[in-house]
Amino acid sequence: MIEIDYAQLKSDLGSGKKIAIIPHKNPDGDAMGSTQALNRFLKKLGHDSIVITPNEYPEFLKWLPEAEDVLVYDSQKEEAKTRINEADFIFTLDFNHFSRCGSLEAPLSKANATFVMIDHHQQPDTYAKYTYSDVEMCSTCEMVYHFIENMEGKDLIDAEIATCLYTGIMTDTGSFRYRSTTSTTHRVIASLIDAGADNTNIHESIYDTNTYSKLQLKGVALNNLKLLPEYKTAYITMSQKELDDHNFKKGDTEGFVNIGLSMQGYIFAIIFIENKQEGIIKMSFRSKGDFSVNEFARAHFNGGGHNNAAGGRSETSLDATIEEFLSILPQYKEALLNS
Ligand code: 5GP
Numbered sequence: 001m002i003e004i005d006y007a008q009l010k011s012d013l014g015s016g017k018k019i020a021i022i023p024h025k026n027p028d029g030d031a032m033g034s035t036q037a038l039n040r041f042l043k044k045l046g047h048d049s050i051v052i053t054p055n056e057y058p059e060f061l062k063w064l065p066e067a068e069d070v071l072v073y074d075s076q077k078e079e080a081k082t083r084i085n086e087a088d089f090i091f092t093l094d095f096n097h098f099s100r101c102g103s104l105e106a107p108l109s110k111a112n113a114t115f116v117m118i119d120h121h122q123q124p125d126t127y128a129k130y131t132y133s134d135v136e137m138c139s140t141c142e143m144v145y146h147f148i149e150n151m152e153g154k155d156l157i158d159a160e161i162a163t164c165l166y167t168g169i170m171t172d173t174g175s176f177r178y179r180s181t182t183s184t185t186h187r188v189i190a191s192l193i194d195a196g197a198d199n200t201n202i203h204e205s206i207y208d209t210n211t212y213s214k215l216q217l218k219g220v221a222l223n224n225l226k227l228l229p230e231y232k233t234a235y236i237t238m239s240q241k242e243l244d245d246h247n248f249k250k251g252d253t254e255g256f257v258n259i260g261l262s263m264q265g266y267i268f269a270i271i272f273i274e275n276k277q278e279g280i281i282k283m284s285f286r287s288k289g290d291f292s293v294n295e296f297a298r299a300h301f302n303g304g305g306h307n308n309a310a311g312g313r314s315e316t317s318l319d320a321t322i323e324e325f326l327s328i329l330p331q332y333k334e335a336l337l338n339s
C-alpha cells in the first residue's frame with residue numbers, strides 16, 4: 001500500500017485550482033462513481049473541477065448525479081484537451097498506468113499538471129506526485145471515501161457524493177459478496193446510507209435495466225457457454241454478429257462473465273467478445289480463490305487487473321484467440337485444480 005502525504009497535498013492543493021479527473025477507458029460503475037464523487041467533493045472545496053472519460057460510458061450509469069460535469073474525450077476532444085492542458089492537478093482514478101486510458105494516453109503523458117493517483121489495481125506506475133494505491137481495497141470508491149476522511153472532509157459527503165460512492169462499491173464487490181468486501185467496507189456503506197444514499201433505488205437503477213434485446217443477448221451467452229471440467233474452467237464467446245443481431249449497446253454484456261463462475265465447482269471463467277470496429281477480441285477473466293487472473297492476463301493477453309478480476313485483449317480472430325487460450329490452459333492445470 002502507498003499512502004498520500006495529506007498535509008503536503010492539502011497545502012499544495014490550496015483552493016481555486018483547475019482540476020481534471022480521469023477514469024480508465026470503458027469506465028465501469030467504480031470508475032464513474034469514484035470520479036464523480038471526487039469531482040463534487042473538490043468543487044465543494046472551491047476548486048474548478050471536471051471529469052473527463054476517455055470514451056463513451058454505459059447508459060446504465062448516466063443517471064449518476066454529476067453527469068453534467070462529465071466530458072467524453074472521444075466526442076468532445078477540443079474542450080477536453082483544453083481542460084487537460086490548463087489543469088493544475090490531474091486526478092487519475094481506478095487505473096494506474098496511462099496505457100489504460102485509450103486515446104487520452106498521449107494528452108496525459110504530455111500534461112504539466114501535478115498528478116494524484118487513487119487506485120486499487122496491481123503494479124502501479126510512478127507518474128503521480130501523490131499516490132494512494134491499495135490492492136486490498138474492494139473499490140476505488142471506498143478509497144475515495146477514505147481520501148475524503150483523510151482530507152478532513154467527511155462533513156461534505158452529501159446524498160449525491162454518497163450515491164456515487166455507494167454505486168461503485170456495490171458494482172466492484174458484486175453487491176458486497178467478493179472477498180475484497182470487508183467489515184470496513186460495510187461500515188463505509190452504512191455511513192453512506194446515513195448520508196443519503198438510497199440503497200434500494202441505486203440497486204434498481206443499476207441492475208433492473210434490462211431490455212428485451214439485452215435479455216435475448218444473455219440467452220445467447222448462456223447458449224454459448226462451454227465447460228472444461230478438467231480445468232474447472234468455463235468460457236463464453238460473443239461474436240460481433242450476435243451482438244449486432246441484438247441491438248448491442250455498451251454495457252449490455254456487463255456481468256455475463258459471471259455466468260461461468262456461478263457453475264458449481266468452477267473457479268475460472270472467461271468471456272471473449274469480438275469488437276470488429278477496434279479489430280480486437282476483448283476478454284474478461286474472473287476467478288475464485290488463489291488463481292490469479294491478473295497474472296494470467298498479463299502473461300498472455302496484454303492485460304491485467306486484480307487477482308480475481310482482470311481484462312485483456314487479442315488482435316487475432318475470435319476462433320484463433322480461443323485456440324490460443326485452449327493451448328495455454330494445460331500449463332495452468334495444476335494451479336487451477338489446486339485452487
Ligand atoms: P473487466 O473484465 O470488467 O473489463 O475488467 C476487470 C478488471 O480488470 C477491472 O478492474 C479493470 O480495470 C481491469 N482491466 C480490464 N482490462 C484491462 C487491461 O487491458 N489491462 C489492465 N491492466 N487491466 C484491465
Ligand code: MN
Nearest residue numbers: 030094140172
Ligand atoms: Mn475498480
